[in-house]
Amino acid sequence: MIAKSKLNEIEKYWKKLENSESSFEIINLVKKVISLLDAEDYYEETADYLGTTTLKLRHLTALSLLEDKKFKFLLDLANKNLDLCFLFYRFPNDELIKFIKVNKRVSSIEKLVQLAAVRLDSLKADWKTELDNPWIAELQKLDSDVWKALADDSTMWIDFKKSNTNKIYRFSNNSKNKDWHWLYDLCRQKYIQGFIKEKDPKGKNIEHHIEIIKALSLN
16 A cells, blocks of 8 residues: 555645646656656556546656657657657657648647547557567567566565566466566566666676666666
């Protein structure tokens, strides 16, 4: 359960985010909100508290991982609307240019969100998957022992549920129920939080962490 003091802090930034008209401030506030969500299990509770959805928070999580320059470009293109910004993020450059040209006379943000969502749905499923996460194929190449070791590590992570540790273990065996998008998001999150790192406190290389970091181009 997330602490009430943390929920209050998130709410403070959330209210500022809803009223901000500055790209730089919006980017900063998004990153502050997501940085306080230091466990995936908090998303539903936080969404309820803010009167939003877990999907919205996951979209903001994806945007928070962008470089500021790319984030600002998409945000300005979306007229500061984060829903449209996320949809634009999912477009490849050539398709985004086409979409903007075709719909340049559409002034309604709500209409643009609808049109962008329809356009994305019309794209091939495998193409969308690769766009959403080009590093998934790199994760899938890693030896199963990497995920067994990471699952062992996760037993020491603060507020990390045993069910999620078991979920990581699935990637070390022949289980068919594997959510690579979930694993990708988890690895990015734990890298940002400092749980996935190249060296331990004694300065010794953590080999399975190094393999994950290289696969996700995080260094």
